Each structure stands twice: as C-alpha cells, then as structure tokens.
Amino acid sequence: MYSIGVDIGSTCAKLAVVEDGETLVHQMVMPTGWNSGGAAQAIFDHLEQAGYRPGQSPCVATGYGRLNVPYAKKAVTEITCHARGGAFLFGSGPCVIIDIGGQDTKVIAVADGVVQDFLMNDKCSAGTGRFLEIMANTLCVDPGTLCELARSGSGVSISSMCTVFAESEVISLIGGGAAKEDIAYGVVDSIVNKVVSQYGSLSSAEGQCCLTGGLCESPYILESLSKKLGRPVISSPLARYAGAIGAALAAYQIKKD
Amino acid sequence: MSEYQLPAQFEEFTQARKEGFLRAKAVKESGGHIAGTFCTFTPCELMDAAGVHPVSLCGMSPEPIPAAEKDLPKNLCPLIKSSYGFAVSDTCPYTYFADLIVGETTCDGKKKMYELLGRLKDVYILQLPQGIDREYTLEMWTKELHRFKGVLEEKFQVAITDERLREASELRNQLRRARTALMELQKLDPPPFSGLDLYKLMDGLGFSFDLQDNLRKLTTLTAQLQSDYAAGARPVPAGQKRILVTGCPIGGVLEKTVKVVEENGGVVVCFENCGGIKPTRYLVDTQAEDIMAAIAERYLNIGCAVMTPNTKRMETLPQLVEEFNIDGILEIELQTCQPYIVERFEIKKLAQEMGVPFLALDTDYSQSDLGQLTTRIVAFIEML
Ligand code: SF4
Ligand code: SF4
Numbered sequence: 102m103y104s105i106g107v108d109i110g111s112t113c114a115k116l117a118v119v120e121d122g123e124t125l126v127h128q129m130v131m132p133t134g135w136n137s138g139g140a141a142q143a144i145f146d147h148l149e150q151a152g153y154r155p156g157q158s159p160c161v162a163t164g165y166g167r168l169n170v171p172y173a174k175k176a177v178t179e180i181t182c183h184a185r186g187g188a189f190l191f192g193s194g195p196c197v198i199i200d201i202g203g204q205d206t207k208v209i210a211v212a213d214g215v216v217q218d219f220l221m222n223d224k225c226s227a228g229t230g231r232f233l234e235i236m237a238n239t240l241c242v243d244p245g246t247l248c249e250l251a252r253s254g255s256g257v258s259i260s261s262m263c264t265v266f267a268e269s270e271v272i273s274l275i276g277g278g279a280a281k282e283d284i285a286y287g288v289v290d291s292i293v294n295k296v297v298s299q300y301g302s303l304s305s306a307e308g309q310c311c312l313t314g315g316l317c318e319s320p321y322i323l324e325s326l327s328k329k330l331g332r333p334v335i336s337s338p339l340a341r342y343a344g345a346i347g348a349a350l351a352a353y354q355i356k357k358d
Numbered sequence: 359m360s361e362y363q364l365p366a367q368f369e370e371f372t373q374a375r376k377e378g379f380l381r382a383k384a385v386k387e388s389g390g391h392i393a394g395t396f397c398t399f400t401p402c403e404l405m406d407a408a409g410v411h412p413v414s415l416c417g418m419s420p421e422p423i424p425a426a427e428k429d430l431p432k433n434l435c436p437l438i439k440s441s442y443g444f445a446v447s448d449t450c451p452y453t454y455f456a457d458l459i460v461g462e463t464t465c466d467g468k469k470k471m472y473e474l475l476g477r478l479k480d481v482y483i484l485q486l487p488q489g490i491d492r493e494y495t496l497e498m499w500t501k502e503l504h505r506f507k508g509v510l511e512e513k514f515q516v517a518i519t520d521e522r523l524r525e526a527s528e529l530r531n532q533l534r535r536a537r538t539a540l541m542e543l544q545k546l547d548p549p550p551f552s553g554l555d556l557y558k559l560m561d562g563l564g565f566s567f568d569l570q571d572n573l574r575k576l577t578t579l580t581a582q583l584q585s586d587y588a589a590g591a592r593p594v595p596a597g598q599k600r601i602l603v604t605g606c607p608i609g610g611v612l613e614k615t616v617k618v619v620e621e622n623g624g625v626v627v628c629f630e631n632c633g634g635i636k637p638t639r640y641l642v643d644t645q646a647e648d649i650m651a652a653i654a655e656r657y658l659n660i661g662c663a664v665m666t667p668n669t670k671r672m673e674t675l676p677q678l679v680e681e682f683n684i685d686g687i688l689e690i691e692l693q694t695c696q697p698y699i700v701e702r703f704e705i706k707k708l709a710q711e712m713g714v715p716f717l718a719l720d721t722d723y724s725q726s727d728l729g730q731l732t733t734r735i736v737a738f739i740e741m742l
Contacts, residue, residue, distance in 0.1 A: 165729060165733070177740065178733050178736045178737040178740060179733065179737075180733070180734075180737035180740070180741075181737055181740040181741065204730075205730060205733075215741065216737065216740070216741035217741070218715075219734075219737060219741075221730065221733070221734055222730075304706065304710055304716075
C-alpha cells in the first residue's frame with residue numbers, strides 16, 4: 102500500500118510516497134510559489150500522472166501550508182513529521198534533528214521517532230532559510246553558492262538579530278568594501294549560532310545529530326554546525342524530504358489503526 | 359447625589375462597553391466607591407470592609423496599546439501597556455470611574471507604570487515584601503496593610519472595624535471556596551468544562567459588584583455541572599490530553615493559546631495562574647486574634663514569580679500535576695515579563711524531575727505570531 106506525505110513549506114513544497122510504511126518509492130520538490138493551495142494542487146496533479154492515486158491512498162499534510170491540502174486526511178505539524186522522517190532516514194535510536202526551514206528553524210530531540218523536546222525560533226526569521234535567501238539576494242548569488250563562498254571567508258560577524266536590520270548591515274558591509282566571501286561567512290555564522298543557541302536549551306541531546314531541510318546538501322553548513330556543536334552533524338540528500346516522509350509514515354499509521 | 363460625566367467619546371463605544379460605563383456610573387451615583395486593582399496581591403478584604411468595590415483593571419486587549427506607547431516603551435509587557443492605555447484613553451469604565459487605584463511593588467514595569475498613572479488618577483502603591491523566607495516579612499506586610507487601612511479610612515471617611523474585616527474575609531473565603539469547587543470539577547476525566555469557558559466565566563465574575571450574587575452563581579453552576587455530568591453529559595470528549603497552564607495572567611492571549619490547545623486534541627484542566635488556582639487556594643483565618651495579620655499572611659502564600667525565593671509555586675505545581683492528572687505543562691508568558699521568563703528555567707527543571715512534558719511560550723496581544731504559536735502548541739500535543 103502507498104501512503105502519501107505532502108510538506109508545504111514557505112519556500113518549497115515536498116512530496117514523498119512510501120510503500121507499506123517501509124520504502125520510499127517516490128519524492129519530488131517544487132517551489133511553493135505565492136499560494137500554498139496552488140502548490141498542493143500541483144502535487145495532486147503530479148501524483149495522478151505518476152499513478153499514485155491521491156484521494157484514495159492515505160495522505161497526511163505538514164508544513165506551514167498543511168491546512169491547505171484538501172486531499173489530506175489529516176494535518177500533522179512539521180515538528181512531529183521531521184522527527185519521524187529523521188528516524189526513517191537516520192535510524193530509530195535517539196537523535197537530534199536540526200531543521201533549517203524557510204520560515205523557521207527547529208531543533209528537535211527524538212527517541213524512536215517520537216519527539217521528546219523541541220525548540221523553534223520565534224516570530225523573527227533570523228537564522229532561517231528565508232534569512233539566508235534574503236542575504237544571498239543582496240549579494241547577488243544563490244543560497245547554495247553563498248554557503249560555499251563562506252568557506253573561504255572570515256572575520257565578519259553580523260550582529261543584528263532581525264532580518265531587516267541584518268540586511269542593512271550587509272548592505273553597509275558591501276558599501277564599506279568587505280569581500281563577498283567574508284560577508285557570506287558572517288551570514289552562515291549567524292545562522293549556525295542561532296541553531297547552536299537553540300540546541301543548548303534542549304532538555305536532552307543524545308544520539309546522532311542530523312540536519313534536515315533545504316540546506317542538507319551544503320557541506321560547509323554541516324562542517325560549521327559540527328564545529329560549533331562540538332559533535333558530528335550528518336545529513337543525506339534525502340533529508341530535505343524528511344518532513345514529507347514523516348507525513349507519509351503518519352498517513353500509513355492512520356490507515357493501519 | 360452627585361452627577362457623573364461619561365467620557366466624551368461614549369457614543370462611539372460598543373454596547374457591552376457602554377453597559378459597563380453605565381453600571382459603574384450607577385454605582386457611583388448611588389454613593390458607592392470603586393477601587394481599581396491590578397494584582398492578586400491586592401488585599402480586597404480591606405476595601406470590602408471600607409465599603410469600596412474593588413475591580414480588576416488588568417488590560418487584556420491590544421486596542422489601547424498604541425495610546426499607551428505614546429508614554430511607555432514598545433518592548434514592555436502587553437498587560438502593563440494595555441492597562442495604562444485604557445487609563446489614558448478613557449476607554450475602560452472602571453478605570454474611568456475609579457476613586458482610587460491600588461497597585462503593589464510587584465514587577466518593575468508595573469511599579470513604574472503606576473507612578474505614571476499617578477499623574478492621571480489617585481494611585482496608592484502598597485510596598486509588597488518579596489522575601490517570604492524572612493522572619494520579619496509578615497510583620498512588614500501587616501504594617502503595610504495597616505497603613506493602607508488608614509488611607510482608605512481617611513479617603514472614604516469610614517471606620518474599618520475588626521468585625522467588618524472578619525465579615526469581609528468570611529465572604530471572600532466563601533467565594534474562594536466556591537471557585538475552587540468549580541475548578542476542581544476539572545479533575546474529572548473527561549472534565550465537564552472546556553478550559554476556555556471556565557476561564558472566561560471566572561474572569562467575567564470579577565466585573566460584578568454583587569459578591570453574594572457571584573457566590574450564588576458559582577454554587578448553582580457547580581451543582582448544575584455536577585448533576586449534568588452524573589446524568590451522562592460529556593461536553594468534552596474523552597481522550598483529550600490534560601494540560602496544566604502556568605505562568606503570567608493570560609486573559610489577553612486566551613484565543614491564541616488555550617483555544618488552540620482545545621481545538622487540537624487538548625483540554626486545559628487546571629490554570630495555575632492568576633486567573634485560576636493562584637488567588638483561590640489559600641484562605642484567611644477569620645478566627646485569628648489579629649485579623650489584619652491573618653489577612654496579610656494569606657496573601658504571602660501566593661506563588662508569584664515576583665517573590666524570591668518563589669517556593670510556593672514550586673510546591674504547588676507538583677501537587678496540581680498529581681491532583682489533576684496532568685499530561686503536559688504549558689507555561690504561557692507575556693513578552694518581556696522577566697520574573698516569569700527567567701523563572702522558566704526552574705519550572706522546566708521541575709517538570710523534568712516529575713517526568714511531565716513541558717512547553718514554554720512567550721507572546722503578546724498581537725496576531726503576528728499566530729502561525730508559529732499554533733505549530734508549537736499542536737506539536738506539543740502531538741508529542742504527548
Ligand atoms: S502574576 Fe504576580 S504580579 Fe501578576 S497579577 Fe499575578 S500575582 Fe500579581
Ligand atoms: S505579566 Fe509579568 S511583566 Fe507583565 S505585569 Fe505581570 S509580572 Fe509584570
């Protein structure tokens with residue numbers, strides 16, 4: 102039996118199809134665009150074309166647009182889904198999931214796929230994917246390039262805890278002639294610091310540290326996280342689907358119960 | 359009989375607010391007095407005994423905040439801003455008609471706001487001692503109450519006798535017992551009441567000046583709920599996660615917190631805050647030889663984070679978790695509330711020791727954090 106997970110994030114919409122609660126058989130990512138209902142519809146069409154019969158297979162939606170997926174049986178928060186999806190990808194022992202999402206960054210302590218404790222940034226988008234995106238735009242590069250540029254930079258720190266102020270800080274750095282690499286370093290550093298401070302407030306942080314979400318394929322982010330946390334942080338190219346996979350597993354569970 | 363003026367913008371007010379103004383005006387015109395209060399520490403027995411009606415002026419609405427921000431900084435507790443805003447904009451009937459406003463030295467923000475309020479209204483600030491572990495604290499607070507008694511007697515030209523104080527304490531005790539009885543119905547599983555309804559109901563009683571009527575209402579409602587429950591009424595479905603709410607006063611953030619809990623698989627069965635258990639658990643010993651000291655002592659049992667050490671809160675929480683069979687503790691804090699936000703550390707540790715999942719949220723009266731707040735609350739309930 103197929104079960105479907107749809108993760109409508111603020112930047113990207115992700116889809117995962119899991120067979121019998123065990124095997125990931127299909128995944129897809131697309132930009133969410135300006136409305137989450139539209140993204141949900143596009144995923145529906147895609148599923149139909151691929152023969153996964155949305156509307157008949159059990160489906161769970163997650164992410165900030167989780168209430169705008171009419172064919173989902175249930176909405177489950179991205180925190181619960183990332184925990185489940187993380188356990189699926191990285192093994193079911195205790196672990197800490199770090200998800201740098203478009204809108205918010207979360208640090209989740211997990212055991213056996215179940216959330217034990219979590220922290221999430223407040224209203225402000227500092228330290229999130231959105232923050233990275235805005236800074237990349239200001240520097241006229243894409244977010245992936247920014248992360249790799251950061252590797253050869255140093256010496257700059259971005260002190261504003263607010264995205265809007267941080268953007269003006271970056272603009273004045275550019276105006277002052279700072280090198281792109283150094284600014285990129287400052288941007289990544291501020292994101293990583295935000296994660297580290299959330300991590301520090303977790304009530305328990307046992308097991309493997311795993312990065313999920315859109316930055317899972319950025320080696321420099323993984324390196325700096327590992328360095329600042331003082332423990333290895335792993336990831337996988339599939340980790341951006343962790344939320345969607347978790348949702349598909351939740352859908353399978355509903356069907357079984 | 360004196361004539362009282364309504365504020366200039368009266369005609370623009372909503373019906374409910376107009377009624378509030380007219381009710382308060384009627385009290386004044388029949389010779390009654392109103393004292394505005396802000397805190398659970400305010401010794402209402404003294405005011406009752408002086409024939410003055412105490413009414414809570416705690417601002418729970420975002421509406422007057424822009425008016426407050428003309429004088430107060432933006433990054434201040436929304437409760438303080440809202441309360442002050444109501445006073446400067448003449449939009450709260452009780453602030454408007456209050457003969458006296460009574461504050462205490464609790465948190466710094468409130469303390470300093472009272473000073474500003476003193477420019478507009480007659481404000482009296484009680485010096486609340488905060489070290490409940492000192493042997494002279496009770497004596498100090500009793501003295502402070504004596505001083506306040508003198509102020510009331512002078513201002514309202516009454517004599518506050520011991521007899522009146524005992525009567526007032528007795529009635530307040532009865533009201534506290536009645537509230538406790540109602541709240542303790544929530545120990546039932548499933549509970550007979552949604553937390554949201556319970557909180558709103560108890561909050562609403564604070565605006566009625568007829569204490570006997572409040573007592574009757576509470577007793578009738580409790581009996582009614584009990585008999586409905588016995589007859590099989592189950593307004594809250596079984597299996598909802600049982601949540602205890604602790605922290606700051608939450609009248610201004612009910613919809614974005616308690617309501618979200620209850621729409622997503624939880625039910626708030628216990629409020630360990632100033633809208634729930636905090637003001638009702640402890641009674642005045644009405645038989646005590648020194649009734650003033652007995653009243654003072656009662657108030658020192660309040661487990662508020664402005665106290666240091668705040669042992670009462672640490673003692674009460676585990677008892678409540680046990681009594682109400684709690685699945686998760688939700689701490690709701692108002693933004694920039696230092697006493698509670700810093701004390702969170704201790705509460706989190708306590709929750710861990712009890713093995714009860716814990717989530718802390720800090721929020722204000724705006725709608726801007728609705729999405730993230732909801733995600734956190736729902737994820738918390740999912741993990742229970
Ligand atoms: S939380 Fe403390 S300071 Fe605030 S109203 Fe309650 S007792 Fe007073
Ligand atoms: S919520 Fe905190 S900051 Fe606000 S008035 Fe009460 S104690 Fe003071």
